[in-house]
Amino acid sequence: MSSVVKEAAFMIRSASCAVALTGAGISVASGIPDFRSPGGLWARYDPQKVASIEALHKNPAAVWKFLDETAAFVVKAEPNNAHFALAEMESSGYIQAVITQNIDDLHQRSGSSNVIEFHGNCSSFYCMKCGEPFHYNVAKRKGKGLEPPRCTSCGGLIRPDLVFFGERIPEQAMKEGDFYSGGADLAVIVGTSGEVAPANMIPSQIKKNGGKLIEINKNGSAYSSICDLSFDAPAEDILPLIADELLRKEF
Ligand SMILES: [Zn+2]
Structure with a gap:
Protein backbone atom coordinates (compact mmCIF):
# COMPACT_ATOMS: atom_id res chain seq x y z
CA MET A 1 0.00 0.00 0.00
CA PRO A 33 -25.98 6.69 3.99
CA ASP A 34 -25.36 6.49 0.26
CA PHE A 35 -28.81 6.99 -1.31
CA ARG A 36 -27.91 4.70 -4.20
CA SER A 37 -26.52 1.79 -2.19
CA PRO A 38 -28.63 -1.31 -1.52
CA GLY A 39 -30.79 -0.42 1.47
CA GLY A 40 -30.12 3.29 0.83
CA LEU A 41 -32.88 5.90 0.74
CA TRP A 42 -33.63 5.27 -2.95
CA ALA A 43 -34.48 1.67 -2.11
CA ARG A 44 -37.29 2.96 0.11
CA TYR A 45 -38.33 6.13 -1.65
CA ASP A 46 -39.12 6.90 -5.27
CA PRO A 47 -36.98 9.94 -6.11
CA GLN A 48 -39.63 11.19 -8.55
CA LYS A 49 -42.19 11.31 -5.75
CA VAL A 50 -40.07 12.88 -3.02
CA ALA A 51 -37.09 14.61 -4.60
CA SER A 52 -38.24 15.99 -7.93
CA ILE A 53 -39.25 19.57 -8.70
CA GLU A 54 -42.61 18.24 -9.90
CA ALA A 55 -43.24 16.59 -6.53
CA LEU A 56 -42.26 19.77 -4.69
CA HIS A 57 -45.05 21.62 -6.52
CA LYS A 58 -47.65 18.86 -6.41
CA ASN A 59 -47.06 17.25 -3.05
CA PRO A 60 -44.79 19.38 -0.85
CA ALA A 61 -45.79 17.42 2.26
CA ALA A 62 -44.27 14.19 0.86
CA VAL A 63 -41.13 16.06 -0.17
CA TRP A 64 -40.77 17.66 3.26
CA LYS A 65 -41.27 14.32 4.99
CA PHE A 66 -38.36 13.01 2.96
CA LEU A 67 -36.30 16.15 3.65
CA ASP A 68 -36.90 15.72 7.38
CA GLU A 69 -35.61 12.16 7.21
CA THR A 70 -32.55 13.19 5.22
CA ALA A 71 -31.90 16.17 7.48
CA ALA A 72 -31.90 13.88 10.50
CA PHE A 73 -28.72 12.24 9.15
CA VAL A 74 -27.12 15.47 8.03
CA VAL A 75 -27.53 17.45 11.26
CA LYS A 76 -25.89 14.65 13.24
CA ALA A 77 -23.02 14.18 10.78
CA GLU A 78 -19.49 15.39 11.40
CA GLY A 120 -26.66 22.67 -3.92
CA ASN A 121 -26.69 22.49 -0.18
CA CYS A 122 -29.34 21.45 2.28
CA SER A 123 -28.35 23.93 4.97
CA SER A 124 -29.82 27.00 3.29
CA PHE A 125 -33.43 27.59 2.31
CA TYR A 126 -35.54 30.15 0.51
CA CYS A 127 -39.16 31.05 -0.15
CA MET A 128 -40.39 29.78 -3.50
CA LYS A 129 -42.71 32.78 -3.87
CA CYS A 130 -40.75 35.85 -2.80
CA GLY A 131 -37.22 34.41 -2.75
CA GLU A 132 -36.50 35.44 0.83
CA PRO A 133 -33.60 33.37 2.23
CA PHE A 134 -34.18 31.40 5.41
CA HIS A 135 -31.73 29.87 7.80
CA TYR A 136 -34.30 27.31 8.62
CA ASN A 137 -33.39 25.05 11.49
CA VAL A 138 -34.36 21.61 10.23
CA ALA A 139 -33.10 20.08 13.45
CA LYS A 140 -36.06 21.68 15.18
CA ARG A 141 -38.55 19.86 12.98
CA LYS A 142 -39.31 16.78 14.97
CA GLY A 143 -42.20 14.37 14.94
CA LYS A 144 -44.44 13.05 12.23
CA GLY A 145 -47.09 14.70 10.11
CA LEU A 146 -45.53 18.13 10.09
CA GLU A 147 -46.75 20.69 7.58
CA PRO A 148 -44.18 22.05 5.11
CA PRO A 149 -42.72 25.31 6.47
CA ARG A 150 -44.07 28.62 5.16
CA CYS A 151 -42.44 31.99 4.57
CA THR A 152 -43.02 34.42 7.41
CA SER A 153 -43.42 37.39 5.01
CA CYS A 154 -45.64 36.02 2.23
CA GLY A 155 -46.80 32.54 3.25
CA GLY A 156 -45.01 30.90 0.28
CA LEU A 157 -43.53 27.45 0.54
CA ILE A 158 -39.98 27.23 1.84
CA ARG A 159 -37.60 24.94 -0.02
CA PRO A 160 -33.97 23.94 0.46
CA ASP A 161 -31.35 25.44 -1.86
CA LEU A 162 -30.56 22.07 -3.39
CA VAL A 163 -31.01 20.70 -6.85
CA PHE A 164 -34.08 18.52 -7.21
CA PHE A 165 -34.52 15.92 -9.94
CA GLY A 166 -35.72 17.80 -13.02
CA GLU A 167 -33.79 20.96 -12.11
ZN1 LIG B 1 -41.99 34.57 0.84
Missing part, protein backbone atom coordinates in the same frame (compact mmCIF):
# COMPACT_ATOMS: atom_id res chain seq x y z
CA SER A 2 2.69 2.49 0.94
CA SER A 3 4.25 2.49 -2.53
CA VAL A 4 0.87 3.22 -4.13
CA VAL A 5 0.28 6.03 -1.62
CA LYS A 6 3.71 7.44 -2.52
CA GLU A 7 2.85 7.21 -6.20
CA ALA A 8 -0.45 9.05 -5.64
CA ALA A 9 1.36 11.78 -3.69
CA PHE A 10 3.94 12.05 -6.46
CA MET A 11 1.21 12.46 -9.08
CA ILE A 12 -0.56 15.14 -7.03
CA ARG A 13 2.68 16.97 -6.35
CA SER A 14 3.58 16.89 -10.06
CA ALA A 15 0.23 18.26 -11.20
CA SER A 16 -0.08 21.95 -11.95
CA CYS A 17 -3.80 22.03 -11.17
CA ALA A 18 -5.38 19.18 -9.20
CA VAL A 19 -9.00 18.92 -8.15
CA ALA A 20 -10.98 16.48 -6.05
CA LEU A 21 -14.33 15.18 -7.25
CA THR A 22 -16.39 13.75 -4.42
CA GLY A 23 -19.66 11.89 -4.01
CA ALA A 24 -21.73 10.12 -1.41
CA GLY A 25 -19.03 7.56 -0.56
CA ILE A 26 -16.90 10.16 1.23
CA SER A 27 -19.67 10.93 3.73
CA VAL A 28 -20.73 7.38 4.60
CA ALA A 29 -18.20 7.27 7.45
CA SER A 30 -19.80 10.48 8.74
CA GLY A 31 -23.10 8.64 9.12
CA ILE A 32 -24.81 9.76 5.92
CA PRO A 79 -16.70 15.61 8.81
CA ASN A 80 -14.45 12.54 8.78
CA ASN A 81 -10.72 12.13 8.12
CA ALA A 82 -11.26 12.04 4.36
CA HIS A 83 -12.86 15.52 4.44
CA PHE A 84 -10.11 16.82 6.72
CA ALA A 85 -7.37 15.38 4.51
CA LEU A 86 -8.80 17.15 1.43
CA ALA A 87 -9.04 20.42 3.37
CA GLU A 88 -5.40 20.04 4.39
CA MET A 89 -4.35 19.29 0.82
CA GLU A 90 -6.16 22.43 -0.35
CA SER A 91 -4.72 24.73 2.31
CA SER A 92 -1.21 23.51 1.55
CA GLY A 93 -1.72 24.18 -2.15
CA TYR A 94 -1.84 20.63 -3.51
CA ILE A 95 -5.42 20.71 -4.69
CA GLN A 96 -7.21 23.75 -6.06
CA ALA A 97 -10.87 22.85 -5.60
CA VAL A 98 -13.33 20.27 -4.35
CA ILE A 99 -16.14 19.58 -6.79
CA THR A 100 -18.88 17.71 -4.97
CA GLN A 101 -22.23 16.11 -5.64
CA ASN A 102 -22.91 16.05 -1.90
CA ILE A 103 -25.32 18.43 -0.22
CA ASP A 104 -24.13 17.86 3.34
CA ASP A 105 -21.81 20.87 3.85
CA LEU A 106 -19.12 18.57 5.32
CA HIS A 107 -16.34 19.83 3.04
CA GLN A 108 -16.91 23.40 4.17
CA ARG A 109 -17.17 22.32 7.80
CA SER A 110 -13.86 20.46 7.56
CA GLY A 111 -12.10 23.59 6.28
CA SER A 112 -12.19 23.33 2.48
CA SER A 113 -12.75 26.78 1.02
CA ASN A 114 -13.10 26.36 -2.75
CA VAL A 115 -16.05 23.96 -2.79
CA ILE A 116 -18.13 23.70 -5.96
CA GLU A 117 -21.52 22.20 -5.18
CA PHE A 118 -23.21 20.62 -8.19
CA HIS A 119 -26.35 19.71 -6.28
CA ARG A 168 -30.64 22.36 -13.67
CA ILE A 169 -27.22 22.40 -12.01
CA PRO A 170 -26.61 25.94 -10.67
CA GLU A 171 -25.06 28.09 -13.38
CA GLN A 172 -22.12 29.20 -11.26
CA ALA A 173 -21.25 25.58 -10.37
CA MET A 174 -21.45 24.59 -14.05
CA LYS A 175 -19.13 27.47 -15.00
CA GLU A 176 -16.60 26.54 -12.36
CA GLY A 177 -16.89 22.85 -13.25
CA ASP A 178 -16.17 23.70 -16.90
CA PHE A 179 -13.20 25.80 -15.83
CA TYR A 180 -11.59 22.85 -14.04
CA SER A 181 -12.63 20.32 -16.70
CA GLY A 182 -10.60 22.36 -19.15
CA GLY A 183 -7.78 23.48 -16.90
CA ALA A 184 -7.05 20.76 -14.38
CA ASP A 185 -4.44 18.12 -15.14
CA LEU A 186 -5.33 15.77 -12.30
CA ALA A 187 -8.52 14.67 -10.58
CA VAL A 188 -8.79 12.68 -7.38
CA ILE A 189 -12.12 10.87 -7.62
CA VAL A 190 -13.51 10.00 -4.21
CA GLY A 191 -16.59 7.98 -3.37
CA THR A 192 -18.58 8.54 -6.51
CA SER A 193 -19.81 5.88 -8.87
CA GLY A 194 -19.61 8.08 -11.94
CA GLU A 195 -23.26 7.59 -12.88
CA VAL A 196 -24.60 11.10 -12.38
CA ALA A 197 -24.27 13.68 -15.14
CA PRO A 198 -22.88 16.24 -15.60
CA ALA A 199 -20.35 15.87 -12.76
CA ASN A 200 -19.31 12.53 -14.19
CA MET A 201 -18.03 14.17 -17.36
CA ILE A 202 -15.30 16.13 -15.59
CA PRO A 203 -12.84 13.23 -15.13
CA SER A 204 -13.23 12.02 -18.72
CA GLN A 205 -12.60 15.54 -19.99
CA ILE A 206 -9.47 15.90 -17.83
CA LYS A 207 -8.25 12.54 -19.10
CA LYS A 208 -8.97 13.55 -22.69
CA ASN A 209 -6.85 16.67 -22.21
CA GLY A 210 -3.90 14.52 -21.19
CA GLY A 211 -4.46 14.75 -17.41
CA LYS A 212 -4.30 11.98 -14.84
CA LEU A 213 -6.94 10.37 -12.65
CA ILE A 214 -6.65 8.81 -9.20
CA GLU A 215 -9.65 6.94 -7.90
CA ILE A 216 -10.48 6.10 -4.28
CA ASN A 217 -13.66 4.06 -4.42
CA LYS A 218 -14.71 0.94 -2.63
CA ASN A 219 -15.67 -1.60 -5.31
CA GLY A 220 -14.51 0.56 -8.21
CA SER A 221 -16.76 2.65 -10.43
CA ALA A 222 -17.55 3.64 -13.99
CA TYR A 223 -14.22 5.52 -13.99
CA SER A 224 -12.03 2.54 -13.09
CA SER A 225 -11.04 1.68 -16.65
CA ILE A 226 -9.68 5.17 -17.36
CA CYS A 227 -7.94 5.77 -14.02
CA ASP A 228 -4.16 5.87 -13.72
CA LEU A 229 -4.25 4.76 -10.11
CA SER A 230 -7.08 3.10 -8.17
CA PHE A 231 -7.55 2.46 -4.47
CA ASP A 232 -10.26 -0.07 -3.67
CA ALA A 233 -10.61 1.16 -0.09
CA PRO A 234 -12.53 3.68 2.02
CA ALA A 235 -11.50 7.29 1.49
CA GLU A 236 -11.14 7.92 5.23
CA ASP A 237 -8.33 5.32 5.27
CA ILE A 238 -6.51 6.42 2.13
CA LEU A 239 -6.75 10.22 1.89
CA PRO A 240 -5.06 10.88 5.26
CA LEU A 241 -2.12 8.67 4.16
CA ILE A 242 -1.77 10.62 0.92
CA ALA A 243 -2.06 13.97 2.74
CA ASP A 244 0.62 12.86 5.25
CA GLU A 245 2.90 11.80 2.44
CA LEU A 246 2.41 15.15 0.67
CA LEU A 247 3.00 17.23 3.79
CA ARG A 248 5.90 15.15 5.12
CA LYS A 249 8.19 15.61 2.14
CA GLU A 250 9.94 18.86 1.49
CA PHE A 251 11.01 19.77 -1.99
